[in-house]
Amino acid sequence: MVDRRPWLTVLSHLVMIVGVMIVAFPLYLAFVASTHTADAIVQSPMPLLPGAHLWENYQAALFGSGKLGSNTNVVHMMWVSFVTAIVITVGKIAISLLSAFAIVYFRFPFKMLCFWAIFLTLMLPVEVRILPTYKVVAELGMLNSYAGLTLPLIASATATFLFRQFFLTVPDELVEAARIDGAGPMRFFKDVLVPLSKTSVAALFVIQFIYGWNQYLWPLLMTTSEDMYPVVIGIKRMLAGGEAAVDWNIVMATAIIAMLPPAAVVMLMQKWFVKGLVDTEK
Template identity: 75%
Template structure:
């Protein structure tokens, strides 16, 4: 039985509120900046109250601005980021599910070797293989394409390892029952393993979607055409020089818009995300 102490409860809530304020204050500053003019932002000190240019700034961001940096409309950049994040998330989950299924349920020579070969790639950071990967993508004429943005990133050793560990906990009786009922391997995978894995899939989808949405280094290399910038690269390209040369109001509006899709994914899938991470009876 947990003993309730009002003083400790109050202290814990104060700490939580303080933490929320520390995290939320930069977001509030970005929102305030997105409602002011560029001249008001560079004034010292900048006003901490919202301005009267919210509609103008967000319209300029969504449909393209006339500033010194990138003029690509944010709506287009967010679409590119959304497609890339979805392909990366779904691709990682699909490939990892099938890889883990093959390693656990099929008996073929050197299957443990192949699993450890996949697992060892966790020790190779992106920077180690980014040069050869870029060369391959360039040779295949995949620069400035959705395939170039997504295909090199859709393999995941981490997801393969997690699904493998989960499949090892599935009772052998389910496999035998499916075999007696005449179910083939893919039917067992579709009708038994996928429903049992739905919470793990949901948790990994949230993680991988945010991973794909926030990609910076790889898109920075493979996109040179402004029409193929994801939103993270677009924000960087908007910053062209000193403070006076940048439309910080439009940049901050773009940053606020870029936060919306991953935030919505986390909020809408929060219950499945938490359940996938902590539920022992998946």
């Protein structure tokens, strides 16, 4: 029986509130900075209450020309980031599902060797793979393209491993029942395994979407055309070098806007995300 102690409840809530405040305070400062003029932000001390320039700054961030160190606005960059994140997410999940399905349910030579070869790629840091990958993409003529931004990032050893572990928990009776009913391998995959995996797919969708949205190093190497800048690169381009003044109010407004899509995905899929992680643990 759990002993409920009032002081322990108060302490746990206090710790949670302090943790939320620590995490949320930088976001609050970014929002406050996005509602003031650039001159007001650089003053000491910086204002801690929202200002009267919210609509003006966000309009300039979304549609203003020349504020990003380029002629491309945030709306277009958000679209590039969205397409990149969606393609990476859907591609990772589809390839990982099929890879795990083949490893668990098919017998072929060197099956475990193939699995461990996939798994060992997790031990290779990005820096080791990025230059050979760039050379391949450049020779295939995929620089400054959606294919170049997404295809090198579309495989996932982690997702393959998670789906494999889940498929191993599926009872053999389901396989036998499907075989008796005359269902082929792909019918069993489509009608049985994919519906059973929907919570794991939802959890991975959230994780991989945020991963694709926040990509910085690979797009930085891949894109030389302003039309293919994702929003993360756009924020970097806003930070002028040398002694040039930085419009910090526009930078912060752009950062807040860039956080909205991944935050919306997390909030809308929170229930499925938590359920998918719990089911994966089982």
